Amino acid sequence: MAIAGDPDILSDFIVPANVTTIDASFFTFTGMRFLVPATTFKVSKISLAEFPALNGQSVSYAVLQFPTxxxxxxxxxxxxSELIFLSQGTLQVGIVDTTNKLFTHTLQKGDVFVFPKGLVHSQYNADPQEPALAIPAFGSANAGTVSLPNTLFTTGIDDNVLAKSFKTDVATIQALKAGLAPKP
Known part of the structure; x- marks a missing residue:
């Protein structure tokens, strides 16, 4: 068994080496003031990398914008783990447990859903007219994200390994990889 999580700290908060003055601004993140409607799925993170005051606090946040x-x-x-609050629209969510059982639900505005740590999950705005806005909170200052399509098809795993694993052919694997390649 492997256990991953933030270590407990022995002080109220951790001051980065490059910070000399601590005031209320240290505890304030202003990076979400300029959210604008997105035309593609967009994640705006508030994790340790963006907000150093989270170091040792075992929490982080994000805003997920889902156009139709x-x-x-x-x-x-x-x-x-991830606790997601839907503030606008509807959102289809799903998790797969370690027995490969799929749990799905369509969230309505105001609903909250939990994705347990380490389980495969996804979200989808199936509404053809209304965008969705979700706000997830995480039980870590750096939850980490492993995108399965990107991990499997853009990291250089041998095409033959993927073809045999997915019981398909190399041409199909190459087409999937081409679809995920960064746009020039």
């Missing part, structure tokens, strides 16, 4: 018909592809957070 967009998914957040299957992924995992290896270091934290």
């Amino acid at each position: 018909g967009t998914p957040n592809p299957p992924h995992i957070h290896p270091c934290a």
